Amino acid sequence: MTLSDKFQSFRVFARKVGRLTVPYFQSEEKWKARLLLAAIVALNLASVYMLVLLNEWNRVFYDALQNKDEVVFWRELGRFTYLAFGFIIIAVYRFYLTQLLEMRWRAWMTGHYLDRWLSNKAFYQLELTRFAKGEDAPPDNPDQRIAEDMNMFTSYTVSLTMGLLNAVVTLVSFVGILWVLSGSFAFSFNGSDYTIPGFMVWMAVLYCAFGSVITHYIGRPQIALNF
Structure with a gap:
């Protein structure tokens, strides 16, 4: 679809x-x-x-x-x-x-x-x-x-x-x-320095998004069963 x-x-x-x-x-x-x-x-x-x-x-x-x-x-x-x-x-x-x-x-x-x-x-x-x-x-x-x-x-x-x-x-x-x-999270990668502002905010968003996706794929087949 x-x-x-x-x-x-x-x-x-x-x-x-x-x-x-x-x-x-x-x-x-x-x-x-x-x-x-x-x-x-x-x-x-x-x-x-x-x-x-x-x-x-x-x-x-x-x-x-x-x-x-x-x-x-x-x-x-x-x-x-x-x-x-x-x-x-x-x-x-x-x-x-x-x-x-x-x-x-x-x-x-x-x-x-x-x-x-x-x-x-x-x-x-x-x-x-x-x-x-x-x-x-x-x-x-x-x-x-x-x-x-x-x-x-x-x-x-x-x-x-x-x-x-x-x-x-x-x-x-x-x-x-x-x-x-949360402050900022600084790290180095491949010789370059990076800073992620509000690091914990983004981690919380990723955590919720991952949990929502897992819940969706596990729970969606149960809708038809429940019906």
């Missing part, structure tokens, strides 16, 4: 996901859904910000231990209390609102697709249509698919989307810190 074919397949997939996703956020519950989504995004951003603050706290606290600075030690110990408390509050509410959005979305989609399946005897027309086309098997367990697939779709969509957002924001937030801490 060429790159163009893969891009076209991705566009088709994205349109299918869009057709499933957009209706809920344009439904009669759209304002509740949009506010919940906005709150979850804000809490995810806040959690990354708290991680940055905790990372900075670690530096100051352990520098104080190294320098035996009692004043800074007790000050940072007190600061950790409200940083940890704030992080816990954000994490709990992020989890709660995420679960709430998933349940509301699942309930709406279940009702929506049940109405489509049952209205005008669509469930009966499906069997007639397949029989007219010469297809022997009726649709397999539409009610079970509605019950289970709606749950999987909503939970995976929210978790994967928020996971991607978290990963991107965390990368942007911490790459600068790692760049400053």
